[in-house]
Amino acid sequence: MSAPAAPATPSSIDDLPPAIEVRGVRRVYKAKPNPVTALDGVDLDVAPGELFGLLGPNGAGKTTLIKILTTLLLPTDGTARVFGFDVARQTTEIRRIMNIVSGGEQSGYGLLQVREQLWMFSQFYGIPVREGWRRVDELIDAVGLQEQRHQKISSLSTGQRQKLNLARGLMNDPWILFLDEPTLGLDVSAARVVRDLVRGWQAAVPGRTILLTSHYMAEVDELCDRLAIVDHGRILALGTPTELKQRVSAGSIFRLVLDALEGGVEPIAALPGVERAVLAADDATAPDGQTVAVNLQLTDDAVLGSVITALAAQDAHIVALQKSEPTLEDVFVELVGRGFGDAPEGDR
Amino acid sequence: MTATLRIPEPFHPTSSPMEAARWTRRRKLATDLRAVTGRAYPRVIGLIREPSWLLFEILLPFLTTSAFVFVYRALQAPPEYVGFAVLGGAMTAFWLNVIWMMAAQLYWEKDQGNLDIYFTAPVSLMSVLFGMAIGGLFSSCLRAAVVLGVGTVLYDVVFTVEQWGLLIGVFLLTLGALYGLGMVLASLFLLFGREAWHLTQAMQEPVYFVSGLNFPVGRLGMLGFLAIALIPLAVGLDAIRQLAFAGSAAHVGTPSPEVEALILVAMVVVSLALARAMIHRLEWLARSEGRLTVRGG
Ligand SMILES: Nc1ncnc2c1ncn2[C@@H]1O[C@H](COP(=O)(O)OP(=O)(O)OP(=O)(O)O)[C@@H](O)[C@H]1O
Numbered sequence: 001m002s003a004p005a006a007p008a009t010p011s012s013i014d015d016l017p018p019a020i021e022v023r024g025v026r027r028v029y030k031a032k033p034n035p036v037t038a039l040d041g042v043d044l045d046v047a048p049g050e051l052f053g054l055l056g057p058n059g060a061g062k063t064t065l066i067k068i069l070t071t072l073l074l075p076t077d078g079t080a081r082v083f084g085f086d087v088a089r090q091t092t093e094i095r096r097i098m099n100i101v102s103g104g105e106q107s108g109y110g111l112l113q114v115r116e117q118l119w120m121f122s123q124f125y126g127i128p129v130r131e132g133w134r135r136v137d138e139l140i141d142a143v144g145l146q147e148q149r150h151q152k153i154s155s156l157s158t159g160q161r162q163k164l165n166l167a168r169g170l171m172n173d174p175w176i177l178f179l180d181e182p183t184l185g186l187d188v189s190a191a192r193v194v195r196d197l198v199r200g201w202q203a204a205v206p207g208r209t210i211l212l213t214s215h216y217m218a219e220v221d222e223l224c225d226r227l228a229i230v231d232h233g234r235i236l237a238l239g240t241p242t243e244l245k246q247r248v249s250a251g252s253i254f255r256l257v258l259d260a261l262e263g264g265v266e267p268i269a270a271l272p273g274v275e276r277a278v279l280a281a282d283d284a285t286a287p288d289g290q291t292v293a294v295n296l297q298l299t300d301d302a303v304l305g306s307v308i309t310a311l312a313a314q315d316a317h318i319v320a321l322q323k324s325e326p327t328l329e330d331v332f333v334e335l336v337g338r339g340f341g342d343a344p345e346g347d348r
Numbered sequence: 349m350t351a352t353l354r355i356p357e358p359f360h361p362t363s364s365p366m367e368a369a370r371w372t373r374r375r376k377l378a379t380d381l382r383a384v385t386g387r388a389y390p391r392v393i394g395l396i397r398e399p400s401w402l403l404f405e406i407l408l409p410f411l412t413t414s415a416f417v418f419v420y421r422a423l424q425a426p427p428e429y430v431g432f433a434v435l436g437g438a439m440t441a442f443w444l445n446v447i448w449m450m451a452a453q454l455y456w457e458k459d460q461g462n463l464d465i466y467f468t469a470p471v472s473l474m475s476v477l478f479g480m481a482i483g484g485l486f487s488s489c490l491r492a493a494v495v496l497g498v499g500t501v502l503y504d505v506v507f508t509v510e511q512w513g514l515l516i517g518v519f520l521l522t523l524g525a526l527y528g529l530g531m532v533l534a535s536l537f538l539l540f541g542r543e544a545w546h547l548t549q550a551m552q553e554p555v556y557f558v559s560g561l562n563f564p565v566g567r568l569g570m571l572g573f574l575a576i577a578l579i580p581l582a583v584g585l586d587a588i589r590q591l592a593f594a595g596s597a598a599h600v601g602t603p604s605p606e607v608e609a610l611i612l613v614a615m616v617v618v619s620l621a622l623a624r625a626m627i628h629r630l631e632w633l634a635r636s637e638g639r640l641t642v643r644g645g
């Protein structure tokens with residue numbers, strides 16, 4: 001207790017209120033011929049420091065939820081809070097601690113150069129003039145727009161444009177960053193830059209929170225700590241990518257190729273956490289007849305460790321190990337009853 | 349391709365979002381002011397970067413002014429009428445800027461997707477409107493100065509100013525009232541879209557006429573008084589005219605410049621209050637209805 005108090009740096013993120021707290025949120029748009037229910041009773045908690053994903057098909061309500069959380073839209077029913085601040089009443093506070101970047105965003109003034117445009121935006125976050133220019137240069141380096149520094153923003157490519165948007169979004173180092181399809185239309189390398197930067201930026205300070213929407217399963221799978229699968233304004237499932245995928249397969253599946261298995265598969269199948277261990281029916285992986293293939297179904301990847309230990313005790317050596325896991329797409333299909341790209345039944 | 353990633357340093361780190369959300373009044377004000385300069389900035393850059401439009405913006409209106417000058421000369425109108433035309437020509441710059449740029453600004457910003465960014469930025473929406481106005485003023489001032497300077501030299505206009513302070517005050521108030529109106533129009537345009545646009549277009553010439561751009565508005569009798577009570581351009585111009593041509597124009601039958609200054613003050617106050625109410629109404633509409641315009645997308 002006599003030690004000098006540690007600076008109140010965000011190491012104490014446990015004490016923070018939830019980054020996002022959504023309770024029974026509904027949003028109905030007036031539209032012709034019928035009102036559209038974009039969100040239909042959403043409950044959601046996101047902890048400080050999480051990178052949370054919203055995955056869902058077109059029209060699922062992802063953007064609507066983001067708009068509500070970024071104070072652009074009011075919920076028709078229910079409440080939502082961002083770090084404890086109410087989205088309906090405490091808009092000023094929320095705007096000071098957040099930022100939002102959308103895919104395909106065309107904000108700004110075409111005649112300005114990249115550097116000028118970013119500086120202009122810096123003024124909207126209250127950054128002093130000189131410091132603004134420094135910050136802009138730092139962000140230009142971070143997103144990799146050095147060569148476009150003096151290019152008019154109207155002439156930027158889609159990927160460059162999105163890097164500019166991301167630089168704007170990071171300008172004020174928000175506590176919470178909303179990313180609505182941040183890699184929309186980007187090629188592999190540009191999308192990689194965006195993902196790595198977002199991840200790295202978030203990891204740099206404990207408590208920084210990101211809510212991301214995407215159509216790309218692999219992106220959500222790779223980036224997000226947890227995700228929610230949304231459709232028709234409802235959350236259908238919520239959990240870590242691994243948890244969600246486990247729902248489909250109820251475990252993880254491996255294919256093991258061994259040089260020999262003298263003791264048979266029974267001792268392996270008897271291990272805790274091993275749901276199934278069977279010799280592969282086909283001989284495709286053991287064409288020379290000198291290797292043995294085993295299909296394993298485990299409750300969890302972690303069980304693999306004990307399997308390997310048990311094999312070593314039997315003096316069996318692993319020649320190949322392949323994991324075959326369900327993807328989020330499988331999860332989606334199982335939950336929604338249709339593929340991700342397919343139109344809903346009624347729309348056909 | 350394999351460039352190592354440079355994560356930007358934490359920028360003014362705060363220990364918690366709650367701390368980050370607590371701003372002093374001073375910081376809030378400073379941010380609002382920066383937003384004003386920020387929003388004015390692209391306009392200024394545009395002016396510097398593409399000076400070609402200056403030619404059109406200045407040359408063409410100047411021709412209109414010149415046409416009046418020649419007509420007055422041909423009609424052997426009193427010499428100060430030439431001065432009125434030059435003065436009117438200079439002041440048109442601001443009016444055109446308000447009607448064509450300011451009024452359409454928010455509508456255009458929405459199309460660009462800038463509006464969402466302004467709404468979610470931690471600034472007052474009024475500073476965005478002020479920024480637009482200042483940016484517009486910058487180019488209009490240039491244009492007005494050129495028309496006034498060239499016109500004065502070319503057509504031998506002689507100004508007789510007795511109350512410099514009042515003249516400057518009235519000029520500034522006129523700008524305030526004009527751009528205040530512009531801020532109101534900006535919200536109206538966004539709400540009503542094309543219809544408001546057409547209405548303004550239709551109104552342009554009549555407004556010119558009743559504003560006495562090229563002659564003392566007092567000549568219009570009751571209509572002139574109505575214009576003075578309602579149109580910032582009319583009352584401002586009339587006051588400036590009286591003050592810039594002291595003596596010669598005082599008898600045209602409009603209120604004294606002092607009274608007109610008061611009218612302008614009222615216009616500034618009313619238009620700013622109205623602009624503020626309207627932009628907040630707009631924001632509320634956007635948040636509750638999910639759209640900004642009264643009709644269509
Ligand atoms: N302003 C609006 N007025 C009327 N309906 C709207 C409005 N905005 C969205 N909607 C409707 O609300 C539903 C949800 O839209 P939203 O944009 O939230 O979906 P999304 O999940 O972001 O979809 P996408 O993946 O295509 O971006 C859709 O049916 C959409 O048509």
Ligand SMILES: [Mg+2]
Nearest residue numbers: 062063064180
């Ligand atoms: Mg969307």
